[in-house]
Amino acid sequence: MKKLIIFIILISYFISFQANALTVDEVQMQISATNAQIDALDKEIKQYQAQISDTSQKSNTLSNTIKELTLTRNKLIKEKEQIQKKITATGLVIQTISGGIIEKQKSIDLSKKSINVMIKDLNQSDDTPMIERLLTVGNFTEFSREYNDVMTLNEQIGKNIVNVSLKKKELLTSKTLKEGEQQNLNTLKNNLIEKEKVVVIAKKEKDTLLNQTKNKEAEYQKLLADKIKKRDAFDKALEDYEAQLKFILNPKLLPKEGSGVLSWPLNLVLITSPYGSRWGKFHYGLDFRASVGTQVMAMAGGVVEGIGDTDIACRGASFGKWVFIRYNNGLSSTYGHLSLINATVGQVVKAGDVVALSGNTGSSTGPHLHVAVYASDGVKVDTVPSKSCNGKIFTQPIAALSAYLNPGLYLPKITSLMVKK
Numbered sequence: 001m002k003k004l005i006i007f008i009i010l011i012s013y014f015i016s017f018q019a020n021a022l023t024v025d026e027v028q029m030q031i032s033a034t035n036a037q038i039d040a041l042d043k044e045i046k047q048y049q050a051q052i053s054d055t056s057q058k059s060n061t062l063s064n065t066i067k068e069l070t071l072t073r074n075k076l077i078k079e080k081e082q083i084q085k086k087i088t089a090t091g092l093v094i095q096t097i098s099g100g101i102i103e104k105q106k107s108i109d110l111s112k113k114s115i116n117v118m119i120k121d122l123n124q125s126d127d128t129p130m131i132e133r134l135l136t137v138g139n140f141t142e143f144s145r146e147y148n149d150v151m152t153l154n155e156q157i158g159k160n161i162v163n164v165s166l167k168k169k170e171l172l173t174s175k176t177l178k179e180g181e182q183q184n185l186n187t188l189k190n191n192l193i194e195k196e197k198v199v200v201i202a203k204k205e206k207d208t209l210l211n212q213t214k215n216k217e218a219e220y221q222k223l224l225a226d227k228i229k230k231r232d233a234f235d236k237a238l239e240d241y242e243a244q245l246k247f248i249l250n251p252k253l254l255p256k257e258g259s260g261v262l263s264w265p266l267n268l269v270l271i272t273s274p275y276g277s278r279w280g281k282f283h284y285g286l287d288f289r290a291s292v293g294t295q296v297m298a299m300a301g302g303v304v305e306g307i308g309d310t311d312i313a314c315r316g317a318s319f320g321k322w323v324f325i326r327y328n329n330g331l332s333s334t335y336g337h338l339s340l341i342n343a344t345v346g347q348v349v350k351a352g353d354v355v356a357l358s359g360n361t362g363s364s365t366g367p368h369l370h371v372a373v374y375a376s377d378g379v380k381v382d383t384v385p386s387k388s389c390n391g392k393i394f395t396q397p398i399a400a401l402s403a404y405l406n407p408g409l410y411l412p413k414i415t416s417l418m419v420k421k
Contacts, residue, residue, distance in 0.1 A: 027096045034089040041082040048075035052291055060366055062213065062220035066206050068367070072291045073199040080192040083185055090182045097175045195293035198339040198357055202292050224365060227316045231363035233388035234317040235281070239401070247378040247400035254330050254375055257409040261329050262299040263351045264412065265371055266290055266358075272368060272420045275406040284404045285336075285372035289420070290358035292339050292367045298349040299411075302327035306381035307341050310396055311361055314389030319370070320362025323355050324381055324397045331410060332379050334397045336370035337362050371407050378403025 048071055055068045213219035255261040266288055273287035290296070306324035310317060319336035323343050326332045339359025349355060360367040379399035385391050408414055 027092050031089050031092050034085050038085045041078055045078050062217055069203045076196045083189045087185045198293050230317050237388050242401050245400035247402050249375055249402050260412045262410045265297050265299055269418050285370050286407045288369040290369040292359050294358040295354045296335050296356040296358055298353045298355050300327040301350045304343045304347040308395050310394050313392040313394050317389050318362050319396055326376055330376055332374045332376045334372040337364040373405045373407040374399045374403045
């Protein structure tokens with residue numbers, strides 16, 4: 001009996017070790033190779049980002065615009081490839097963990113089986129009760145030693161079950177975490193697919209523009225000047241309209257200035273145009289550098305109260321694709337010039353939720369994100385006719401001028417490195 005029990009214990013350890021050893025060595029090599037590929041892709045992505053940043057700082061020419069879009073698309077393709085590699089590596093780790101869980105359960109089952117054998121033998125061996133064996137055994141010392149050996153083995157097997165059970169629990173926890181990580185990676189992969197689609201569309205539009213201008217810079221600059229003229233006319237008409245709206249700002253209903261109740265809408269922050277006077281007029285928001293397809297996030301908890309695209313009414317005159325969010329803290333915001341909208345009207349969001357991808361739609365002469373912040377009581381999604389666009393009706397956030405607020409007063413502290421020189 002004792003030999004049988006020892007054999008079972010050895011088999012339980014052997015199976016667990018053998019199965020894991022074969023799996024870990026093979027899978028670890030695959031994981032190492034995949035991680036090396038991920039590192040190589042990361043270097044390529046950083047190189048593309050550096051080139052994009054360099055190009056975006058140069059003059060607004062047709063060739064520079066096309067170059068930036070091409071670089072952005074190439075970067076997105078590499079990012080998507082990198083995320084796929086990370087998903088593969090995570091899947092391999094989950095596979096290894098799952099195998100470990102199965103083997104640990106086998107070890108537990110074998111250990112339990114050995115205990116059952118001992119209990120059965122201690123109580124009855126060959127249909128002979130233990131008390132009869134004690135009375136008939138010739139050597140009491142030998143019986144006592146056998147009994148103690150069995151009890152010691154019983155204790156060892158019990159400890160083994162506890163130990164293996166703890167390891168199994170740890171593996172289950174690791175597996176759950178890895179599965180959550182894999183789900184996040186799949187979500188990110190889907191976002192990258194969307195971003196690539198956006199960049200492909202933008203690139204196609206610029207290729208069309210090249211054909212329209214016959215690849216002549218002078219023609220492009222003429223179109224650009226016309227777009228700026230239309231933008232300025234629309235902005236002036238809208239400002240005059242909003243100036244007539246009556247709203248008395250109540251500071252008591254607003255968060256304290258400098259409280260940082262809003263988080264950054266982008267992961268990388270560079271302010272290219274501040275709130276205030278600009279080019280002889282007033283800029284009612286903050287502009288952030290953001291290449292086409294950059295994720296745009298909600299700045300606080302709230303509800304999406306409107307989405308739209310002003311280019312449908314009059315191309316190049318206003319926000320283009322926009323998202324309006326009413327936050328729970330007395331503030332509201334509009335994101336303008338987007339390329340893709342991920343949010344829906346009525347959607348409840350929290351800070352950090354991706355609601356859109358940045359772009360170059362509406363009255364924009366280059367890819368960026370426009371952020372306007374208002375006192376919630378003084379803004380709503382409404383319709384307004386525009387004389388500058390032949391009386392076209394626009395649907396977008398409309399606010400009394402007194403309801404506009406400087407976003408910088410409620411965002412985290414802005415350092416000199418966050419502002420374009």
